[in-house]
Amino acid sequence: MSKQSVTVIGLGAMGKTLAKTFVRNGHPTTVWNRTPGKVVEGATHAPTAAEAVSASEVVVVCVLDDKAAREVLDPVDLTGKAVVNLTNGTPAHAREFARGDYLDGGIMAVPQMIGTPEVIVLYSGSQKVFDNYQDTLNALGRSKFVGDDPGLAALYDLALLSAMYGQFAGAQHALAMVGANKGDFVESLLIPWLTSTMFAIPTLGQSDPQSPDDMQAVAIANIIQASEDLGLGQPGHLR
Ligand code: NDP
Structure with missing residues (x-):
């Protein structure tokens, strides 16, 4: 044909x-x-x-x-x-x-x-x-x-790109934090870590007793403090 x-x-x-x-x-x-x-x-x-x-x-x-x-x-x-x-x-x-x-x-x-x-x-x-x-x-x-x-493909496209750029911003900040201590951080930790966290996406925004909000707030405050201690300022993606 x-x-x-x-x-x-x-x-x-x-x-x-x-x-x-x-x-x-x-x-x-x-x-x-x-x-x-x-x-x-x-x-x-x-x-x-x-x-x-x-x-x-x-x-x-x-x-x-x-x-x-x-x-x-x-x-x-x-x-x-x-x-x-x-x-x-x-x-x-x-x-x-x-x-x-x-x-x-x-x-x-x-x-x-x-x-x-x-x-x-x-x-x-x-x-x-x-x-x-x-x-x-x-x-x-x-x-x-x-x-x-006709607008749906563009909507989904831009939403997916938004998720990607958010993830890239977080990864870039992670690399800045690790700085010269990088070693095989990207291959052995960063990529497997990000991959393993994908399971949480369907329930984002819902309270999870296994990962309480108060516990997460402490971790985020610590990321901000450690970033400031490193002279990196506040991570933009956590503002
Ligand atoms: P390029 O910058 O490589 O090419 C742009 C094209 O647009 C050229 O052919 C250019 O023609 C043409 N163009 C620009 N302005 C005009 C105009 N006023 N009239 C006629 N033609 C014009 O971009 P890409 O090919 O990479 O991207 C094209 C589309 O694909 C974009 O919308 C982009 O978002 C999308 N896309 C690209 C990806 C990528 O990784 N490259 C990934 C996913 C989507 P000329 O040669 O005359 O300048």
């Missing part, structure tokens, strides 16, 4: 990897980038965004931000096209942008991971578009449809 044709708009670090992955999976792929000269071997390079859009049934957009996506797509006739916007944005942006056969998405991965089973790509909006193109989109990683509100 012949593979669905795909257009990729935007050939930055992520867009280029998406396009290469579609090519590798045998999809006839057309690409367009604002600044010419970015090459994806095996893809057709369209001279304009309009020509790129007209070349395929599904148009994957992956540019810097919502403003860029609008600048590219607003002047283009999208009639009869399925648009899959994988540009990072807010739920409000996604809802404003949604029109016709539209799926918004969030890529939970860095480019090096694309095409591996570790990748989750979140989608929301048109269930019909998701069903029609899921096999094609699965080339990028695991596809997860989270609902027909």
